[in-house]
Amino acid sequence: MVLLENPRLQDAEQVITESIQAGRMTIIVGKCVVNYYGRAGSVLPEGERLIIIKEDGSVLVHQKDKYTPVNYQPTGCNVQCIIKGDSLAIMSQRKRPKEVLHAFFSSIQCIASFELLDDENITLVGSERDLALQIFQQPDMIEKGLKITEIEKAVSSGEIDLFGEDCEGKLVIIELKRKKVGLESVSQLKRYTDEIRGAYGNRAVRGMLCAPALTKNAMRLLQADGLEFIEIKPSIMTFKNGTMGAGKQ
Amino acid sequence: MVLLENPRLQDAEQVITESIQAGRMTIIVGKCVVNYYGRAGSVLPEGERLIIIKEDGSVLVHQKDKYTPVNYQPTGCNVQCIIKGDSLAIMSQRKRPKEVLHAFFSSIQCIASFELLDDENITLVGSERDLALQIFQQPDMIEKGLKITEIEKAVSSGEIDLFGEDCEGKLVIIELKRKKVGLESVSQLKRYTDEIRGAYGNRAVRGMLCAPALTKNAMRLLQADGLEFIEIKPSIMTFKNGTMGAGKQ
DNA sequence: CAATAGATGTCGTTC
DNA sequence: GAACGACGTCTATTG
Incomplete structure (x- = not known):
């Protein structure tokens, strides 16, 4: 020093x-x-x-x-x-x-x-990634009978957060957000559903926006585009009585 | 101290x-x-x-x-x-x-x-806002005969950077970016053109993405959506021989 | 306060 | 290095 x-x-x-x-x-x-x-x-x-x-x-x-x-x-x-x-x-x-x-x-x-001696990395809980894994484990929290087959599926119009099919065999595209979303996320989901509809011409395709909430305009756009909104609780809620409190208090 | x-x-x-x-x-x-x-x-x-x-x-x-x-x-x-x-x-x-x-x-x-005594504010040049004002002053840099009537036009699907019409009376919607853009910006422009087409059913509508460059997938999506790419030089280029050098060197 | 989008965004991840 | 999207994004602007 x-x-x-x-x-x-x-x-x-x-x-x-x-x-x-x-x-x-x-x-x-x-x-x-x-x-x-x-x-x-x-x-x-x-x-x-x-x-x-x-x-x-x-x-x-x-x-x-x-x-x-x-x-x-x-x-x-x-x-x-x-x-x-x-x-x-x-x-x-x-x-x-x-x-x-x-x-x-x-x-x-x-x-x-x-000099700062520091070999430690931060551990963060409550990210979108955590939420995706949680849904991958328990797809029923989104919809009964839902099967998730892919995470971060790369397509030419982007990366689909969660991809799978519902109990009726319809393809399901999920765009996941950890907080209230606006127009942009609806557009994002629309991009994916448009592409998948083009690629799987013979299959029914459902687009689901899973988030805690969305803005009014986003809801209007979502519905106009024939997409679905699924309300989810941010996973951080389950963290509240969990790991927090590690370290000295 | x-x-x-x-x-x-x-x-x-x-x-x-x-x-x-x-x-x-x-x-x-x-x-x-x-x-x-x-x-x-x-x-x-x-x-x-x-x-x-x-x-x-x-x-x-x-x-x-x-x-x-x-x-x-x-x-x-x-x-x-x-x-x-x-x-x-x-x-x-x-x-x-x-x-x-x-x-x-x-x-x-x-x-x-x-204590930090500091009454000064930063002056930044080369933002998207600067670029928008430049185009508003000289719309010909985008296309001959173009007229810009509104900046940041608020519609329900967002805010249109620049709005106007071309020499043939077609409505023009411009989405402006100061750097290379990807899929997201194409979606953004698409949102605006879709809405304006719905609102002005009798008018031809052109969507222009004005940016220095765009990714390959973004170009494909843009063309599939019937939108246009206009290559622009970032306005910072004109700054190079300008204000920089203020202060002590 | 909500909504919307920009940012010299930065950062991680994948290809 | 390019592309893509998340981020405890933050910040400014507008209604």
């Missing part, structure tokens, strides 16, 4: 450069201008921000509020720190797509350089 | 609590377990991470790599810091939706508390 408070820019340059080269995480708090050019372009006039440089080359520029960084570079960038004139420049670039982010610090409140 | 290196948890508790209450940004680097429950649920076993607490209640838990925080709370949460047993707990909650994030620190490498 290296901590510097109100460092001179020359000292900052050395510490930051060492930190980057050592693959440590680097934090800079200070007054800066940030320019970006690549898929889009941006200018952020001078103000105080927090910048985080990670070992994988990702760079985050955070303002005082918001979840989202105001400027950033994603994983895989090359980051450098040099003195340019009377400011300290953090320059990050990537090749594909060609993108550059430049931050110019006129003053620095604080620098921290440290 | 308050900086603590390897603080005792009791000292950390006091500094963090003061920092949160004063509306300052708070950074904690240390070994922690993180649990989350809300729209989904997650458990992150013990490891070293960086946690950022912002004045608006947003909380970011960052691991050593990746652009994205491994755990978080968005804007508008209530954050508290207390000692629980032999660990220091950061607890963040929100009401709608009901969500909680708990981080339990067993040791802390460093704490920083500071």
Whole structure:
């Protein structure tokens, strides 16, 4: 751990450069201008921000509020720190797509350089994938007699979440969502049913949108398209009395 | 600026609590377990991470790599810091939706508390909005004789990016994208053209997907649906010799 | 508050 | 690397 408070820019340059080269995480708090050019372009006039440089080359520029960084570079960038004139420049670039982010610090409140030992991965419960597996195990929760034969069935118009047939032998296409859905999901399901109807011309095809809820316009569109809405409870409900509480409480 | 290196948890508790209450940004680097429950649920076993607490209640838990925080709370949460047993707990909650994030620190490498003076907003160029305005000004860049009458025209199946008519009096619906598009955008355009055809039964309707490129399957679907692809250069190209370079270089 | 769609989306997965 | 879709997406905008 290296901590510097109100460092001179020359000292900052050395510490930051060492930190980057050592693959440590680097934090800079200070007054800066940030320019970006690549898929889009941006200018952020001078103000105080927090910048985080990670070992994988990702760079985050955070303002005082918001979840989202105001400027950033994603994983895989090359980051450098040099003195340019009377400011300290953090320059990050990537090749594909060609993108550059430049931050110019006129003053620095604080620098921290440290290593994060962490071999653990997050376990997340309640994703759409969990829901799909649950339905695959117990298709009766959707409809009695339903058989699921494929998960993530790849077709040319996309990937069908769940594919199978009902008790009458009609093909069933399920588009699954873990939260309230809008028009987009109806379109998605429509794409799949259209294609499958074309491919299995002789078979009846049912399209089911399985979600906790859907918007009014989405319901109208769904019905106009001859599709079905199946209300499902998000699987996280069953998690409530489950794994949560692991770790110290 | 308050900086603590390897603080005792009791000292950390006091500094963090003061920092949160004063509306300052708070950074904690240390070994922690993180649990989350809300729209989904997650458990992150013990490891070293960086946690950022912002004045608006947003909380970011960052691991050593990746652009994205491994755990978080968005804007508008209530954050508290207390000692629980032999660990220091950061607890963040929100009401709608009901969500909680708990981080339990067993040791802390460093704490920083500071204020970020920043009245500036980012100016971003090259968004879809910019492109839409450009086309609205010069519809000929899409097709000679094209007239755009509405931007973001709200219909029941969504919002049409650009709406107008061509030199032959056919209605034109444009779906605009700033980057290469896939199936989803074709579906989006199809939704709009279907609705407009229904609403203006006596008028010919053309659907145009304007984008730099589209995937092979998207092209097939587009053609099957009787829609058109118009290749456009992303407007950021024109920015290259423009505003970039503001600020110090 | 609901609805809708964009984002420098990022990320994982599969081909 | 391209394609496809999920994401605890978040965020802005509009009704």
